[in-house]
Amino acid sequence: MRLLHVLPSVDPRGGGPIEGVRQRGRCLQRRGHAVELLSLDAPDAVAADADLPVHALGPSSLGSYRYNRRLVPWLREHASRYDAVIVHGLWNYHAFGAWRALRASAVPYYVFVHGMLDPWFKRRYPLKHLKKWLYWPWADYRVLRDAQAVVFTCEQERRLARESFGLYRAREAVASYGTATPPQDAERLREGFFALHPALRGKRLLLFVGRLHEKKGCDLLVEAFARVAASDASLHLVMAGPDQTGWLARLREQAARLGASERITWPGMLQGDAKWGAFHAAEAFVLPSHQENFGIVVAEALGCGVPVLISDQVNIWREVEAARAGLVAPDTLAGCTDLLRRWLALPPAAQAQMRIDARRAFEAHFTVEAMADSLLEILAGRTPTPPTPGLAVERARGAAR
Template identity: 65%
Template structure:
């Protein structure tokens, strides 16, 4: 079976859906399914050589929307050579271009919304939402309406998607989502990470890993950490991730103003062993997001046996709470402070039980194997025989 994943960008530094796309492609290959990607990236991008999947990079494209006439012509020529097409994400040209071609040919496709219909965006950016309304009826609405399946990673995401636009029609399906099982040599990786950041040796570490951007609640975390810093003088906070919007300077100034800048460590984007080392060097993972449909980093933390301290806007919070794999609170400074205070108040034995629960939850619900099996069910349900 041959699958085409359509995505705006495959650049690992951009974060978002690409990590899940790459993970499931590896697992699909083990099951005998070939996955290729078509993107709006510039084919001269140096990072393309680091990817193991075949990538058809059709850029450069124009603007944030990614307008690119080559996408339609490429799909016209090649889409019939694939057994199924999966579109990742909305609001950029790759989804509309796919609809333009496949709605005409009748070839079935699925759409992963990846949280992009969450009503948080409507409340937080009303002007942007109004602009989206202007082209929703003739673009994204049709992309979803004509898809064989519109895929959500949990029930909360599916229900929230219905609240963004009154004009909404989709064949909704909830599928498993997950990530690769972390490396087994966690202790050695932790040592390597600490050696690279020696100021952390001998201290307790809380880890944030994700894009440095508003929706992740980074500012809430800085303030909450400052509020509890005197309760545990050996507690340090690692902020790992790319600064996509230039916000880091303001956040560092915020930490300095609160007097905790020497205990907040900005380590940039982590990949591979360095990322896994950070997970294993930490005692808990913290993500106070205002909006998160799933959160690959949450699943990765659980896979490392790391308790997760998350907001109730991370859409898998119910699963985490029910499993006893972490703590949950509102996405406010008070809520984030409560997460940290509750964590610090736990007895070491309770933290250990939470760690074991995190590992169990990962193996039960968030492995890439479960994701691939779930996605293959969708593909087999909707794929048509290719015409000669």
């Protein structure tokens, strides 16, 4: 098959689905499929990708919507070269432009929502939600309505998407999502990380990897860590990620106010061996997000055999909890503090078993091969069966209530 993925940007510094798109694309290429990317980036802003060709149509207009007059003509001219077009995300012109170009085309298009219909945004940003309502009926509603399939990356995301807008119509499908198996030469990677950060050698490291953003619950983690840090002088928190909103200064001030500055390291965005070394050096990964559609970084931690301490707003929490690959709590200060205290209270044998279970959970649910398989099933018209490893947990909770 020849597949075209349409995204607002292929720059990994902005987060979003690009890493998953690239990894799945490379997997599909190894199986003989052709995969290309179309973005609204300026050509000089796109790094060369040896595996996946990128068609960059920018520069686009300033502002978050990124209007680009070249998109619709390009798709109308070139879409017939592809067997399917796959649109990633909403609320940018790339989605509405794809609908304009393809709604009457013989080439089917599919939409991965990537958590952008989660009702958390409606609750947290009501004015922005009202603004979206103004163009939802004539834009993104139609994008979903006319798609061959609207694809969710877990069952929880599919359920939540129906709560954001009263006007909603889509042919839904749930696809597996995951990532390539992380490098497993743990000792070499760990030593490389400690060579970059020698002061961390010998510490018990708790690791956060992701954007330093309000949505990620970074402030909760800083305060929760400050509350438990006195229990063990070797405990240290690594907050790794880019600061896209200027929040880092506030987080540093918070840490200083709580007396935890010397116990927290802010290495910025980690990539390549430095990132994998941080995972292999950590004893647990922490993500207390207020909203997380999937959390590819959670899958990466599991792939490194690192237990994950996550909030119940990370949509794959059921899979994690059922596999005993980590701990789950609400996305509150009390919940985050509870995660850390529960982890620290586990005996060494239980922590070791959780590391084994973390790796098993990755192999069972979150590999890039499973991700590629499920996409091909959807494109062939066979909707994959949603994974349900957490249903027993959910039923048990329901019975308890």
